[in-house]
Amino acid sequence: MRALRIFFLTVIALVLMSATAFGAGVAVRHLNEDSATAAPSQATAKDTGRDGTAGTPRGDADEQDVPVKEVKPAKPSPVLQPGDKGEQVRELQHRLFQMQWLPERTTGVYDGTTEEAVAGWQEKRGLEATGVMDQKSWHRLVRMTETPTHDQMFNILRPGPAILSSGDSGEDVRDLQARLKAIQWLSGLVTGTYDPATVAAVKGFQEKRQIPVTGEVDQRTMDRLHAMTSTPSHDAKHNIAPDPGGATSAALDSRCTTGRVLCIDKTSRTLRWVVDGKVLQTLDVRFGSTLNNTPTREGTFHVGWKDIDHVSNEFGSAMPFSMFFSGGQAVHYSSDFAARGYAGASHGCVNVRDYNGLAWLYEQVAVGDKVVVYWS
Numbered sequence: 001m002r003a004l005r006i007f008f009l010t011v012i013a014l015v016l017m018s019a020t021a022f023g024a025g026v027a028v029r030h031l032n033e034d035s036a037t038a039a040p041s042q043a044t045a046k047d048t049g050r051d052g053t054a055g056t057p058r059g060d061a062d063e064q065d066v067p068v069k070e071v072k073p074a075k076p077s078p079v080l081q082p083g084d085k086g087e088q089v090r091e092l093q094h095r096l097f098q099m100q101w102l103p104e105r106t107t108g109v110y111d112g113t114t115e116e117a118v119a120g121w122q123e124k125r126g127l128e129a130t131g132v133m134d135q136k137s138w139h140r141l142v143r144m145t146e147t148p149t150h151d152q153m154f155n156i157l158r159p160g161p162a163i164l165s166s167g168d169s170g171e172d173v174r175d176l177q178a179r180l181k182a183i184q185w186l187s188g189l190v191t192g193t194y195d196p197a198t199v200a201a202v203k204g205f206q207e208k209r210q211i212p213v214t215g216e217v218d219q220r221t222m223d224r225l226h227a228m229t230s231t232p233s234h235d236a237k238h239n240i241a242p243d244p245g246g247a248t249s250a251a252l253d254s255r256c257t258t259g260r261v262l263c264i265d266k267t268s269r270t271l272r273w274v275v276d277g278k279v280l281q282t283l284d285v286r287f288g289s290t291l292n293n294t295p296t297r298e299g300t301f302h303v304g305w306k307d308i309d310h311v312s313n314e315f316g317s318a319m320p321f322s323m324f325f326s327g328g329q330a331v332h333y334s335s336d337f338a339a340r341g342y343a344g345a346s347h348g349c350v351n352v353r354d355y356n357g358l359a360w361l362y363e364q365v366a367v368g369d370k371v372v373v374y375w376s
Helices: 002-038 042-047 087-098 111-125 137-143 171-182 194-206 219-228 336-342 354-363
Strands: 078-080 261-267 270-275 278-286 298-302 305-312 318-326 329-333 350-352 371-373
Touching: 078 087, 078 137, 078 219, 087 111, 087 137, 087 194, 111 318, 171 194, 194 219, 219 336, 278 336, 298 318, 318 350, 318 354, 318 371, 336 350
Parallel strands: 261 371, 329 350
Antiparallel strands: 261 270, 270 278, 278 350, 298 371, 305 318, 318 329
């Protein structure tokens, strides 16, 4: 019995040992399979190409072969463009008027004139001159101008309180009458009395400028008149005939006293044709605007070339009797100056509004004559 018990115990022990060995083998096999599935061996990752075949290791050289598509920056979305209509177009037009690129009266239509004004304004600001008011251009324009009122956008003009009116007298009336004479709205003598002739002249001036026609001078009328004219001299206000070369004129710059000179004074806004120190002609002039970043250059120059029928390549506008003295800047006749006076400005040139006077001067001036532009 004892021998039989020992036999059974030995058999059971052998069975248990076999089972343990089998289980350990299964566990090891599963562990190896899981590791192979989770990550390839170092050799496989290094030696296998992108197509699964053995080849060059993946790296910078491989990536350089992939073409890179150039991405162009998107153009700013248009805020307003040619053909648009409405209130925002009116706002645009009035803001451009504030920058002296359009007349004051708005139309609400983004027409060719508005497109040209936008393109010109963009070019002067270093923006792409598309003529389309995109977001970048609009934000720039808004920062540089004031928000127009409803009346300004819709051309609603209301008279303000009278500053001068019928029956007034004194130096202010003399100043008013002298300015009206300067732009040919009043003839005869400056009297210092706001008489019927002065009332009629003020009404004509107001109607021409689309200001409420009252015959009285309100702030709007005064501002427009002052913008179009220079400050009258004592002689102009007291009917003393001007002496172009005498003591009543502003002193000539020393550079203008010898030779043949177009002597251009920014302070008095005059051009004087001077030969050997003698003034032979005086003309009203206006200059480039600092608002448009196109001021007329100051200094000593010479007439480089002349063109009697010149047309601006940049703006397409006529420039009769052009006498160029500094790059694209020239002395020339301006119909806009003749119509709007000092309410407008040039794009750097010296504008003259006296057509016949400039026609005479053009014949006198020769290429090489001196040009002096200065503040007195």
